[in-house]
Structures are given as C-alpha cells and as structure tokens.
Amino acid sequence: MADALAQLKERLTRITDLERVSRVLNWDQQTMMPPAGWQHRSDHMATLRRISHELLIAEETGRLLDELRSVEDSLDPDSDDAALIRVARRDHEKASHVPTELRAEMTRAAAEARTIWVKARSESDFEQLRPALERNYELRNEYVALFPDVDERYDILLDDYEPETTTAEVTETFAEVKAELLPLIAELRDIEVDDSFMRGTFPPEAQERLAKEVVTLFGFRPDTWRLDPTEHPFASGAGVDDIRITTHYDPETMKSFISMMHEYGHGLYGHQLPRNLERLPIGGPCSLGIHESQSRMWENLVGRSQPFWQFFYPRAQEAFPDQLRGVELDRFLTGINRVKPSLIRVKADEVTYGMHVILRFELEQDLINGRVAVRDLPTVWNERMHEYLGIDVPNDAQGVLQDTHWASGHIGYFSTYLLGTVMSVQIWEKILEDIPDLEEQIERGEFKALRDWLGEHIHSLGRKYTPQETLRRATGSTIDPKPYLAYLRNKYAAGVAA
C-alpha cells in the first residue's frame, strides 16, 4: 500500500511539474517570446498538456487510486496523504471524461487565439478574433457535453476554476451583491470628486522605481521574485522560490500602481504555498477565488486604504512631484477611491468593479447555453455595459476585447474575481480580530504580521480543502457578501471615501 502511494506520488509529481513548466512558458509568451514564436509555443503547450492529461487519466492512475481507497479511509482526513488521495481522485475522475485529443486541442487553440487577441485588441477589431473565439467556445461546448449528468452545463466550466462551487451558489451570492451595488452606484456616480491629479505625466521609469519600492516593502525579494512589464498584467512562476509578477506602466496615469499591488497578492500566495508539498497537486493554490481573495485584498484593503497611504504617500509625491506636490493626502485618497462607472474592469473602482464581473459571468452563461452567439458579442456587451453601468462603449478594444480570458481559453474564470473580492473582506475582518493593531503596523510600513497570518491560515493549506472549507477554516464562515457590502457602504457613507 505504501508502495501504491509512492507510485501515485511519482505520477502526480510529473503532472505537477509539467503544469509548472507550462506556467513558465506562459509567462515567457507574455513577456519575452519573439512574437512569431507563437506557433511553436502553441504546439509545445499542447504537447505538455497532452502528456499530463494522459498521465492523469491513465488506467494505472485509476488502479492506484482504487488500491488506496482503504488507505485513505484509515488516515486522518486532514493529513496530507488523505488530502492528496482525495484531490487526486477528484482530478482523475473529472479528467477521465475528457479525451486527450480534445484537451490538447483546447490548449493549442487557446494559445493560438491568445496571440490573435493581442493584435485584434491593439487594432480594436473583433472580427479578427471572432473565428478563434468561436473555436474556443465550440471546444468548450464539446467539453461540457462530456458531462451529461449535471444540473447546469456551466457548472463544469466554473468548477475548473472554483472547485466544488456551483453556478446556483454563485448566482445567489451575486444576486445579493447586485441588489446592493446598483443603488450604491446610482447614489455615488454623480458626486463630483476631483481626481484630475491622477491623469498627466507619470514617467514609466519613476513608476517602475516606485513599484519596486512598494513590493519590496510588502515582501518581494529579488532572489526569489521578478517584476516585468507586460501588456496585460498577471502573476506566474515556477514554484515558491520563483515568483513572477508583471505590470503595465501607462505613462499618463499611475493606475499600474494599484494593479501591481493586486499581482503582488497573487505572488505572495504562490511564495507561501506549502514547500513540502510543492510538487504535488495539493501543494498548489486552492482555487482562483481564493487566489483573488489575496490579490484583491492587497489591491483594495491595503492598496486603497488610509493607513497604507499614510505611510507611503510622501514617497509617491517624491516620485511624481509635478503631479502630486500640491495634493493633500485626504484629497489623494478621495481621488483614488472615486466611484465612477468606466470602461475597463482592471481600472474600475471598488464599487463598480463587481458589475464588470457580473456582466461577464452572465454573458459566459449566455454563450455556453447558446442564448448569445460569439458573433453578437460586441453588440450584447455594449448593451449590457449601458444597462449595468450607464456608459457607452466607444470601441471593442475598450469593450469586449479588453480581457484576454476568453481568447486564452479561460471560460468560467471571471466570477472568481468577485468571489475573491467578497471573501477578501471576510478574511480581512478576521485578521483585524487576530491582529488588532494591523492598521497601525501598516501605517508604519510593516507587513510581516499580515504576511505571516495569510501564510498560516490560507497559503499553507494549499489545495488540501475546497475553497469554501479553506475559507471556513480561516474565518469561521463560508462565503457571505454581507461584510463586503457593509464595508463598501461604510467606506462611502459620506458619499466619498472617508
């Protein structure tokens, strides 16, 4: 039996290594690869996926899992080995529905479509992307059809990003959020806030220096982390000692600063995953929702907060003297927290952000259930942006082409941004209970206690538990939007951020 476990671990180590290698290739594709290399990259990504999928669905994997059933029952369910067998069985069973050819083609087509998306977005030309996007959706439809016995077809896709979470559960959470956000947006959208200082001249070199300063303060270390420029920021890496975050320096705004703190949150999660389980599936991140709870926490609860800027604002003023010299801290905070419906999700304020996500979550379901066709996406997108946020979309680059996800084959992913945002406030409140002087620490530029808390209560659990069980262990409760909504109402009680 011990032998079966060792054999299973050996197989899972290979699968995990291949997945980590793919992450490095994906990082490379978005930061370093010569553009014409996309064809090689698509082929190579598909081959890696083909091999790892075959290893996962192999009869031998199933046989080992069967043999280990009694071992699993005899172990403490919280032990690493029990969790490993449990998670591996779930991965094996889901993957076993899927032929290797389809899995490899999904990967290849997505890598290809991603390349086309870069050009289509830069030229704001949806038609360029349309055939590749139709192909991605066609393949997802084939994929979903392999699981006939589900309540909701979309559950299959959602579960790839947020395991053991159903469309119905997310819909219920989002309904509660939406019911509060829409009136809150209506209330706040016309309040005049002077944020003119946020547009102007922000030299990229100064932005880069400041970005490095803040992530170093948070806990970025050059022997284990990298920070690179890219078009569409993301976090990646090969393991706990190889963390790579990216950002985009727009010379006319300092918004990259906020998105960089977001990516730091992802990076820290990767950096504090359980080192001893690193090459096994349970050593990875729990879910994208939990991942986003980390990135959104550093972005919003640290990065848009009074205590952080109390400490850091003088440094920002020094970096951008022409822009910020005459701007008091209070005006700065009110400005960076201005609520105003806008076109781009990643640049949205905390209040309107949720509606960007809900729009995509609903639209993905319409697409996968055939209620909306890919060719009609720009029209439907623009209609809903008008309906939810009351704004007109001038072109597809700032509309349906803004995000890489659908082109990159990440269909079912978007809701995790809002799930993570909701959970981030639940987690934050628990941290404030456990570290009562956290805000004072942040005012002094100290982040170690925060990092350690996150490491102990969330990161070190890896993927041993479901997202909701992970959240329950960290906070005592499963997902609940009330703290998040109360936080927003409280923050904007005076009409502007206090």
Next chain:
Amino acid sequence: MADALAQLKERLTRITDLERVSRVLNWDQQTMMPPAGWQHRSDHMATLRRISHELLIAEETGRLLDELRSVEDSLDPDSDDAALIRVARRDHEKASHVPTELRAEMTRAAAEARTIWVKARSESDFEQLRPALERNYELRNEYVALFPDVDERYDILLDDYEPETTTAEVTETFAEVKAELLPLIAELRDIEVDDSFMRGTFPPEAQERLAKEVVTLFGFRPDTWRLDPTEHPFASGAGVDDIRITTHYDPETMKSFISMMHEYGHGLYGHQLPRNLERLPIGGPCSLGIHESQSRMWENLVGRSQPFWQFFYPRAQEAFPDQLRGVELDRFLTGINRVKPSLIRVKADEVTYGMHVILRFELEQDLINGRVAVRDLPTVWNERMHEYLGIDVPNDAQGVLQDTHWASGHIGYFSTYLLGTVMSVQIWEKILEDIPDLEEQIERGEFKALRDWLGEHIHSLGRKYTPQETLRRATGSTIDPKPYLAYLRNKYAAGVAA
C-alpha cells in the same frame, strides 16, 4: 505501415517538443530566473528528461521501428522518412542502454551543478564546485559503463555531441592541428602589436546598440529573435521563429562584439533549419561540430575579416569615439587579430584558440579514464596551460572554472569547437567558389547570399545525415585541417594579420 510511421512520428514529435521546451527553460535559467529558483528548475528539467527518455526507449518505440524496417529499405535513403527512421533508430538504440533514473539524475545533477558553478566562479573557489563536479563525472562514468563493447570509453560521450565520430578520428585531426599551431604560436607570440585601444571604456549601452546594429545587418529580425545579456553567452530558442542569442557586455573591452557574432552564427543555423521537419528529430541541428562551424564562421571569417570591417568600422568608431577616433582601420584589424596566449578560451585569438580546446579535449579523456581526478583539476589545468600556451593561471575563475560545460553536464562537448573551426574554413572556401564576389558583398554590408548559401547547403539538411556526410555534401570533402592551417599561415604570413 503508413500507420506505424504516423505513430512513430507522433512519439517523436512529443520527444522533440519536450527537448525544445527544455531549451526555453535553460535560456530562462541563464537570463531571467530568480536565482533561488534553481531547485525547481533542476526538478522540472529532470522530469522533462525522464518523460522524453521513457518515450524514446519504450518497447512500443522499438516495435514501431522494427515494423518500419522494410519501409525504410524501400524508401530513397535521402528521403525525409528514410532519414527519420534511421536517425530515430539510432537514438532509440543508444538511449535504450540507459535507465531512465540515470538519465533523469544526470539532468538534475547538471542543472544543480550549473547553479553552484555560477557562484564558485564568481568567488574563484573550485572547492565549492568540486562535489557537484565529482557527481557529474561519477554519473558519466556510470553512463559510459553501460556500453561495454566500445574501443574507447570516451567515444560514448563524444558521440552525444558529434554523432558517429570517434575519439581516434578527432585525435588524428587534432594531432595535425597541434603540430602546426604550437610552432605558429611560438613564432607569433612575441611580435609586438599595439592593441591598447581594445581596453578602456566601452559603455555597455553603446555596445548593445552596436550589437543590435550588426546582428540586424546580418539578419536578426525582432519578430523572431531576441538578444539578451547574460554571464556566459550562448544561443538557444524554441524553434525557427523563436531564436534567442545572448552576450555579455564587459565595460572595459569590446570583446563581447566578437562573441555576439559567434552566437549569431548559432542563431542563424537554428533560424534556417527545415521548417517542415521542425518537430521531428531530423529537423534539429546536425551536430555541435556543424553548429560550431556556423558560429566560428561568423565570428572569424566574417567578424575578424578585412571586408567586414571595411564596411562596419566607421560605425564602431562612431559608437566608441574616445577609444577608436585616432585608430586607422589597418591598425584596428591588426589589433583585433593579435596573437597572444591568454587565459580565457572565448576571448582567445584564432591561432591560440585551438590549444584551449585541445587541452580540454585531452583533459576530459584523462578524467573519464581515471588518469586525472576531479580534485586535481586546478593543478593539472594550470600545468597544461603553462605547457601549451606558456602562461600562468592566477586563479581558478580564469582557469578551470571559466567554462560552464563540465558543471552543466556537457562532458564530451569541447572538441566540437575546434572541429567546427576546422570545418568552417572548408565551408568558407566552397562558398567563395560558389559566390566569387562574396567579399565585395560583405564590403557593402550585404549578407543575404551568404545566409542563403548556408541555408541551402547546410541548415536545410537538419539532422538527416551524419556530420561528416553533411560536410561532404556541402563541400565535397569530409573533415580536413589543411585549409584551416593554410588559412592561418596565410593570414599571419607577415607576422601580423594582413
């Protein structure tokens, strides 16, 4: 039968893809990876190697090759399919001697030792590297012992880099070279040449601009190539449309310029490999000797030549006005071609270079045959540098630690530098026959005809033939050091380069 061929190709495509992926990871390790990421990288490289080795030695691969024996016999031996089956059979048979565990461990230990080498070299501390280097040699000894029926143990290692080439053949070629080089060095070493302008201040930014200018002139295109700084220059890439060369900008010399042309030669070979065979083993480079014939050609026959500098020297003067303003072209050419024994192989002149290689070639054989122990390497190295080049080695960083090869597990590799150098002159003479005005073209900064000739006669053959057969097809002759030795004697007939 067609089915067996298709199945074989599918397996070989996976193997080739995994090898290409490893190349990207290797590039990343040497240019981008956070230093602490080495442990992940060693594990991931070993896993990729483990999987590709298992695919190669699998019984199923052997069965397909057996089934295809009659197909191979019925095909034109020059056809791609016949060559594919031939090369795959050879790879399969050699690899089948080697247990997967050993192959993976060789890869893992080498990736680890490479990391240690970086630090050991920077601190000039051989003892730091010694255990890891002993491990590499120990593993190579285990590897060699798997092939009991060979004339020379070293043949097995050499064949990994220069297929179907024996130690005896290389020894014979090198004996002829050595017999000429030693007196030529003795004759030239004390001739006074003023190359003082080559040391001073060469701002890295200006070096980088000039490097990009020259490779662009040669045929580097930013959509398919990259050029990055690294400690120890090399060329790599993921395929014909993803070529990555590297260089090291020493602020006190412009020697990076020459090494960058060397790497360009490697890159061009990779860029002009047969696109339609890209994902099969016969679509790769023929051997490292043929690879070096390309890099050494661009480095020496183009890069140290009068016609090239006739065109390019004004640009170099513009880039480094303080260093080169008062230096005439003739003095510049004599200076950059000065023959003077020196410590570092990659910075050696064309005449002494060969002795650096011969020293390593002999020493590798002594190590693998137990005549020299790894712990005695620094002493023996220093003795032989004195014997062959008459110079004293001040420290290990400039001695036995200067090259990454042994640490990186490339044991059996070094002779290919001199084999390639010898072949480069044979190839060059054939090109001059076919393109009589080549030197005039180079004086005008035109390189297209040269690139096209190399593409047609060498690069497009990929790995269909052995290195010697490839050379014979390109030039009409197998390896022969006479043209190389005549070239050197002629170049230095006046005691200094004319």
